[in-house]
Amino acid sequence: MKQQHKVPFGMMGIFMAIGIVYGDIGTSPLYVMKAIVNGLPAGLQTNPDYIIGAISCIIWTLTLQTTIKYVIVTLRADNRGEGGILSLFALIRKKYRWAYVIAIIGASTLLADGIITPAITVVSAIEGLNILIPSIPVIPIAIAIILAIFLIQPLGTARLGKPFGRIMFLWFTMIGILGVFALFHYPMVIKAFNPMYAVKVLIDVPDAFLILGAVFLCTTGAEALYSDLGHCGLHNIRVSWVYVKSTLILNYLGQGAWILTHHSQVTTDVNPFFAIMPNWFSFIGVAMATLAAIIASQALISGSFTIISEAISLDLWPNIKIKYPTNIKGQMFIPQVNYALMVLCTLIILAFGSSSNMEAAYGLSITITMLMTTLLLFIYFQYKNVPLWVSIPLTMFFITVEGSFFIANLFKFAHGGWATILIAGCIFGIMFVWYNGRRIKNHCSTYEPIAPTIECLQKISMDETIPKFATHLVYVTRAKYPTDMESKISYSLVNKQPKRADTYWFVYLHRSDEPYQFKYTVKTFVPGKMFRLDIHSGFKQGAHMDKFVHHICKEMEEKGEVDLLSRYPSLRERNIEGDFRFVVVERIARNLDLPPIKKTLLLLYYLIKKCSTSDTQILDLDPSVVTKEYVPLKSVQQSACK
The missing domain is CATH 1.20.1740.10 (Amino acid/polyamine transporter I)
Known part of the structure; x- marks a missing residue:
């Protein structure tokens, strides 16, 4: 209401x-x-x-x-x-x-x-x-x-x-x-x-x-x-x-x-x-x-x-x-x-x-x-x-x-x-x-079409030579459109360390002006395996990301859209839910070809960011299920899937 x-x-x-x-x-x-x-x-x-x-x-x-x-x-x-x-x-x-x-x-x-x-x-x-x-x-x-x-x-x-x-x-x-x-x-x-x-x-x-x-x-x-x-x-x-x-x-x-x-x-x-x-x-x-x-x-x-x-x-x-x-x-x-x-x-x-x-x-x-x-x-x-x-x-x-x-x-x-x-x-x-x-950081950041990465992740998910990273792997995205993905996420998933998971989730959070609003839409990239969640949360709700994701996943499971049980046979037979792993990706400046003033501003920006509230705290994520990664700010590397 x-x-x-x-x-x-x-x-x-x-x-x-x-x-x-x-x-x-x-x-x-x-x-x-x-x-x-x-x-x-x-x-x-x-x-x-x-x-x-x-x-x-x-x-x-x-x-x-x-x-x-x-x-x-x-x-x-x-x-x-x-x-x-x-x-x-x-x-x-x-x-x-x-x-x-x-x-x-x-x-x-x-x-x-x-x-x-x-x-x-x-x-x-x-x-x-x-x-x-x-x-x-x-x-x-x-x-x-x-x-x-x-x-x-x-x-x-x-x-x-x-x-x-x-x-x-x-x-x-x-x-x-x-x-x-x-x-x-x-x-x-x-x-x-x-x-x-x-x-x-x-x-x-x-x-x-x-x-x-x-x-x-x-x-x-x-x-x-x-x-x-x-x-x-x-x-x-x-x-x-x-x-x-x-x-x-x-x-x-x-x-x-x-x-x-x-x-x-x-x-x-x-x-x-x-x-x-x-x-x-x-x-x-x-x-x-x-x-x-x-x-x-x-x-x-x-x-x-x-x-x-x-x-x-x-x-x-x-x-x-x-x-x-x-x-x-x-x-x-x-x-x-x-x-x-x-x-x-x-x-x-x-x-x-x-x-x-x-x-x-x-x-x-x-x-x-x-x-x-x-x-x-x-x-x-x-x-x-x-x-x-x-x-x-x-x-x-x-x-x-x-x-x-x-x-x-x-x-x-x-x-x-x-x-x-x-x-x-x-x-x-x-x-x-x-x-x-x-602004300098955003100018050095890029977005790319999500389709090639989705295609690549399907193959990674089936490649048992890659160690499994998590049953459910969750990334918080700032890409407004479901067709896009930040290059840093693609780099983290494919280039930095190939991440094999049974289910991939990309979550976009919008804070609305209504106090108790909570609604979401689900975009299915691969049935039962890859999804994007667009969550609209009222300002009074806070940003309880893991709570929101688990709530939506439960509703999707009831509809038969996703399997939340662990894929490990010894755990699955006991009806134990699979693990969730959230990945927070930070961009760091290395070897950037910038004028001295911009380099100084960027250095001071990261210093202030280090002293401020972390993304994990802002999103109210349980630190025990969060992996924090760093990727180069200027993502000149192209995804291996392209």
């Missing part, structure tokens, strides 16, 4: 979107205004024009960058319901293959940003407890919370999204109400809706780019919003954003009003977010901030899972195990990514030590992601034949906005921004090597 993969639109979907998508952008009030005030010269920290101008920058950044670019424009560029920069690349890669460089730059910087996001949100929230308990050990508590966040990820985003959604709805309601009450103390702060105040502060304030770098923090979660499209659905995200944006703006206005009416209390150590809370509400507010900070980490974590999953399907990342806790393909859990992020987040907290230090480093890598998304959007517009008079001005507008933020955030490089750029560089290196190394 087919399962519905589309995330349903409704209150539950909206709550899920609020819980999963908006955690990062929803907790930005914890540190944005504090960073802006600390970036202003001492005499201007309580100047009405500059504070109103800074809030105006925030309002119009949320409007132009988050609302227009992502919510209205970018979310339209979905790939069968999935979002993210790699999903966008997947839509255009057949026509613009070279755009992979843009895509992997954006993906690697987004993954790097996902490491610092949980750290800064959790530490900012815990620091709020200093109001109540000045001696609280911030770092140990923050690390404990980070560990807990990552350890609950196996539950899946659907289970997390429902309770998280309710909590985040309360969070946004709370910050909106707090903002409204604070706003009454200085109503004129609503002048921030006038964009001229934003322009004025950027022109008049010395080192305005430092302010712009702090303002950018209000929209850092926008790219995760796009990445989480497959988790939460387009309409759920769009509808929930109306409420989320309204409460965010109200809170920023309230913080600005507090700053302008409490001149003597504005210092680098005071966070306006917590300062606008009434004394009796402080404990509740800090507790809610801590919960919101915990949930905020989910947006980038689930987005990271999506990126890696898409990178694997696009041949940009080595194969690793993906688990699906629910029946929706977009909701996944990748253990290796989860625990790598957990370790790196912990190291970031230990290295930086405070949210102020993290603010100085945060945002640089995500500006690069946003710029890359804009470039891919322009290419997507060309792919969709959008008129140039529409696509060019729109693209130039976004590049101007994001380019300004990028220049502003470059000042952060020496203050810790180098850390995320270094991590992004390592991720980019893996993606670049894997993509190009795989």
Whole structure:
């Protein structure tokens, strides 16, 4: 029975979107205004024009960058319901293959940003407890919370999204109400809706780019919003954003009003977010901030899972195990990514030590992601034949906005921004090597008609001078058409070591988008002796190759299409089933006539492959029944059967 993969639109979907998508952008009030005030010269920290101008920058950044670019424009560029920069690349890669460089730059910087996001949100929230308990050990508590966040990820985003959604709805309601009450103390702060105040502060304030770098923090979660499209659905995200944006703006206005009416209390150590809370509400507010900070980490974590999953399907990342806790393909859990992020987040907290230090480093890598998304959007517009008079001005507008933020955030490089750029560089290196190394390997690989090999195998099967290799010999093939076979399999069967078996099986596995689908077709080359199985397995089924093959063979035996009993008389008389042997063939590069750059890429590709999950593990094969073979990459040898 087919399962519905589309995330349903409704209150539950909206709550899920609020819980999963908006955690990062929803907790930005914890540190944005504090960073802006600390970036202003001492005499201007309580100047009405500059504070109103800074809030105006925030309002119009949320409007132009988050609302227009992502919510209205970018979310339209979905790939069968999935979002993210790699999903966008997947839509255009057949026509613009070279755009992979843009895509992997954006993906690697987004993954790097996902490491610092949980750290800064959790530490900012815990620091709020200093109001109540000045001696609280911030770092140990923050690390404990980070560990807990990552350890609950196996539950899946659907289970997390429902309770998280309710909590985040309360969070946004709370910050909106707090903002409204604070706003009454200085109503004129609503002048921030006038964009001229934003322009004025950027022109008049010395080192305005430092302010712009702090303002950018209000929209850092926008790219995760796009990445989480497959988790939460387009309409759920769009509808929930109306409420989320309204409460965010109200809170920023309230913080600005507090700053302008409490001149003597504005210092680098005071966070306006917590300062606008009434004394009796402080404990509740800090507790809610801590919960919101915990949930905020989910947006980038689930987005990271999506990126890696898409990178694997696009041949940009080595194969690793993906688990699906629910029946929706977009909701996944990748253990290796989860625990790598957990370790790196912990190291970031230990290295930086405070949210102020993290603010100085945060945002640089995500500006690069946003710029890359804009470039891919322009290419997507060309792919969709959008008129140039529409696509060019729109693209130039976004590049101007994001380019300004990028220049502003470059000042952060020496203050810790180098850390995320270094991590992004390592991720980019893996993606670049894997993509190009795989292409070089595939160019050196060949397919050939299967008919001559089938003819030859019939004779080998009857040749008793060749030692029997197995009763049932199974090869996993990547040839899409039953008429073809990889040269490496032909070479393994005939040239490398003639393999005599009673029955030969060639199995092609297709992973479908339906969770529990399992169907197969059988192509019989030689009745009772040689078959090809085309298996369509749902993503929830996993890739249990030996289990699938045995199941199909049993059904074929019941129909009288194959004999599974051992051919050895002493075993056959006891009705003992014949043995199965799976052969995994790896291609190795030897004596290839390639330019030095390609040789180096291929060498690095095989090094990464050696460190990643093996084909045996990916296919969930029993290692005791697997033979691993190596054949030359460039199969210049022709099959002896030809």
